[in-house]
Amino acid sequence: MKMDSRLILALDETDVPKALHVLDEVCGIIDAVKINWPLILSAGPEIITTLSQKADVICDFKIADIPNTDRLIIEQSVKRGASGVIVHAFTGTDSLKECVSAAGGRDVFVVTEMSHPGGQEFTAKHAEEFAAMAAECGASGLIAPATRPERIKKIKESAPGLLILSPGVGAQGGSASNAVLNGADYVIVGRSIYGSSDPKDAAQKLADEIKALRF
Numbered sequence: 001m002k003m004d005s006r007l008i009l010a011l012d013e014t015d016v017p018k019a020l021h022v023l024d025e026v027c028g029i030i031d032a033v034k035i036n037w038p039l040i041l042s043a044g045p046e047i048i049t050t051l052s053q054k055a056d057v058i059c060d061f062k063i064a065d066i067p068n069t070d071r072l073i074i075e076q077s078v079k080r081g082a083s084g085v086i087v088h089a090f091t092g093t094d095s096l097k098e099c100v101s102a103a104g105g106r107d108v109f110v111v112t113e114m115s116h117p118g119g120q121e122f123t124a125k126h127a128e129e130f131a132a133m134a135a136e137c138g139a140s141g142l143i144a145p146a147t148r149p150e151r152i153k154k155i156k157e158s159a160p161g162l163l164i165l166s167p168g169v170g171a172q173g174g175s176a177s178n179a180v181l182n183g184a185d186y187v188i189v190g191r192s193i194y195g196s197s198d199p200k201d202a203a204q205k206l207a208d209e210i211k212a213l214r215f
């Protein structure tokens with residue numbers, strides 16, 4: 001994945017023509033597009049291939065299963081054009097190692113502490129362990145919460161070599177600047193871009209905000 005604007009679009013728009021329009025508007029600005037079940041269930045899995053012709057696609061299936069099932073999901077995602085996948089960590093080392101192996105060099109990003117309030121109930125208690133395990137298993141990066149930027153710093157300390165992708169900017173109350181200043185390499189932004197009346201302008205403003213911090 002390129003590292004230019006450091007902005008990843010979370011395209012959770014379920015109106016498929018609108019989703020395609022949003023991506024066309026912002027694909028010159030973003031570094032990648034992340035897709036999740038809302039768009040896949042609306043558009044069908046072919047959307048992975050369609051979008052991969054316009055941008056790097058990260059399949060956010062938050063995979064969390066036994067190693068064999070994890071492998072089957074990742075193989076199907078890669079076959080359709082995913083350049084990265086997102087997986088949960090709580091399934092343990094064997095599952096995570098299998099995910100990295102199945103991805104065959106594509107990026108595997110591992111969820112640590114989730115950005116919503118409920119993320120503090122369980123995931124926060126194990127986030128540093130998840131991060132260290134992800135590093136040990138050969139993952140490319142971690143998902144850490146822009147809603148609690150001080151936690152990004154802590155999580156990064158547990159796995160210094162891994163990229164940090166940080167969701168929770170905008171609609172969930174987090175700020176792109178605070179996330180990046182606390183160690184995020186990329187921010188993941190959904191509704192503040194695809195829900196905007198001018199997605200291109202919204203994305204450009206975020207990209208400019210991040211660029212102004214450098215470095």
Ligand code: O7M
Pocket residue numbers: 010011012036060086111113114115116119143145167168169170171172188189190191192
């Ligand atoms: O900017 P939003 O709030 O509209 O969208 C945020 C996206 O990031 C959305 O696709 C969520 O599913 C995802 N996300 C979180 O919001 N919080 C998390 O802790 C983790 C993710 C995520 O991307 O996990 C990989």
